[in-house]
Amino acid sequence: FFFPAMARPHVLVIPYPAQGHVLPLMSLSRYLAKQGIQITFINTVFNHNRIINFLSKSSSHDYLGDQMKLVLIPDGLEDSPEERNIPGKLSESVLRFMPNKVEELIERMIGESTIISCVVADQSLGWAIEVAAKFEIRRAAFCPAAAASMVLGFSIQKLVDDGLIESDGTPKVNKTIQLSPGMPEMETNKFVWVSLKNKESQKNIFELVLQNNKSIESTDWLLCNSVYELETAAFGLYPQILPVGPIGWSQSLEDDESTSLGSFLPQDRDCLDWLDRYIPGSVIYVAFGSFGFMGKIQLEELAIGLELTKRYRIWT
Template identity: 55%
Template sequence: MARPHVMVVPYPVQGHVIPLMELSLYLAKQGIRITFVNTKDNHERIVSSLPSGNDLLSQISLVWVSDGLESSEERKKPGKSSEGVLKVMPEKVEELIECINGSESEKITCVLADQSLGWALEIVERKGIQRAAFCPASAAQLVLGLSIPKLIDNGIIDKDGTPLKKQVIQLSPTMPSISTENLVWVSLGNKIAQKHIFQLMVKNIKSTQKIEWLLCNSTHELEPAAFSLAPEITPIGPVLSRNQFKHSAGNFWPQELSCLKWLDQQPPNSVIYVAFGSFTTFDPTQFQELCLGLELSNRPFLWVVQPDIIEGTKNAYPEGFEERMCKQGRMVNWAPQQRILSHSSVACFISHCGWNSTLESVSNGIPILCWPYFADQFLNRNYICDVWKVGLGLERDGSGVITQCEIGSKIEKLLNDEGLKARAADLMVKVQISTGQGGLSNNNLNSFIRWIKT
């Protein structure tokens, strides 16, 4: 019997690539051949960022297709990236499938596509290949996307996805609420990108209706109401928790592992970890307030500061800040986040509330200070603060700035809230049970693997 061959197609951004690559590595360990499809730019970033001795390339086959964009600068232009995903990638992915299945190599027997790429599922259906979808976001976000027709019928948004008025909606009494101005496609901050993402989401509703597996990187324990509303969604997460050695795969930038030695030198439960993912940017005023807030805390901190995180300038640190913080803090360009959040010296996480970061925090019992930026991060914040109650939100002043005093006071409040820390520890245990032997997420994943091999 031929070995099953799964083609994996993620949406081409860091937060989608990492969980799908983690899942791909797990499938490869079960004897399944994996072909992982990136855009050229992302492919080159991943390969160049692999640390020496990493055997990723021996476990899965990394390939790339064009997204029609010529440079990284062009990808940063509003709406350009989403346009490439919608208009260029479908044809290139179809050509790749035909090329592989027309060759002498093992035929593709299944395509596992990012749920946000409904066109990939439609291509595979036409070719008669098994297909499955994977949602790297929360089940609540997926349910919200599937509810778009209802939101239109109820007069909450128009047919283009624009809210008809500002209001707070809640799909279920025990699900997090969300303001219409923070709907994932609305909060992108760009009308062109909003249009493209909304078109994708509407298209995805139809493409996911006939598939046998709609997988989600979550657990029933975290989101029981969402899974009750949409029982067709199958929880198999967090997939990152299956990585026993916590060496995350699919990073676009080299990880600065030396920060782990610095963590080893800090007292237990003392370090503030600060990271905002790969998209968040700050204006100089907000950046300086964050710097001064960390200094004001008088606690050790480890901060991931990407070179382009500051808008309009290359050096916006307050005068003398780096010199004053040489012992209290450590700044790095990119960090091994899974290993950091599982480290005994880490006390809390100041986070943009991306779903991967949220799951990594919850899986390690780390309380979160929430600083959402866009997309699904606002919904995730409401889970953290209002439903699970394992974190606090940072509030902006009348000028829209999160001040140094707000940051300093919320750090103290969070770290002195024993009830909150106890809830975080309890949630960690529930997640670990779900992904462990006999747990629901673990059983679901095993069933999916058996289906692939059938």
């Protein structure tokens, strides 16, 4: 980032309220803080309390320092917390409740004579980019996943023009495609918005992707938690995407404890003694993220496949 000369740059960071989104942006925030940049990190009340609860039981709180401030706003699901585990429902609620709260926070900060140098928002929160633009604040959209996921979203109109999906995102054909030579193959019936089981959620998420695409056109930077060498084709297709990864668990800034900052739960280290019995690279790690959905048949097929590898494994 480049900021005009000033006493101390101040960055407002807004993650999507899920573990795989909060953690890398927290790591990026810590890195920026180490460069002398003041950070205000926004989180939902629910996730904020989980992080604070974890920090109270861990020495990780020492890594916040005076360069980072954690603030909280509601996500609108206080009366129906079970819906936080449903991606479509969570996104719908975030879109309804959070924009006004973030705008109020920025107004309050400006009223307190706080100069916000830049807003860094999760790429899926296009409304946050719009709010920053309203206040004429410089802005960066951050994608915590692979660049291929961003490219897929940016390629929607081409998918429609090529007759692969309807204008509402519904696949017209079940087909394996490549957005560009060298990029991973994708199945049209497994696009992120199609994979949701609820039709209404599919529609809402697809419309949200379209709106986000429009919103982030006004960003000063498009950042992605990836590495150029791993996704050369994707970055070649959209060179405006800047690789800044890897950021997250693998990024050790000072020691292992600091990498857990932003985690909703404490690390379970009970497996380390077991892992130490085996040579490096011999154990398979299996994980599906916060919102991983898998049917009974898929689960059984995966379990059988893992058994056939005859390799030791950790399944989380």
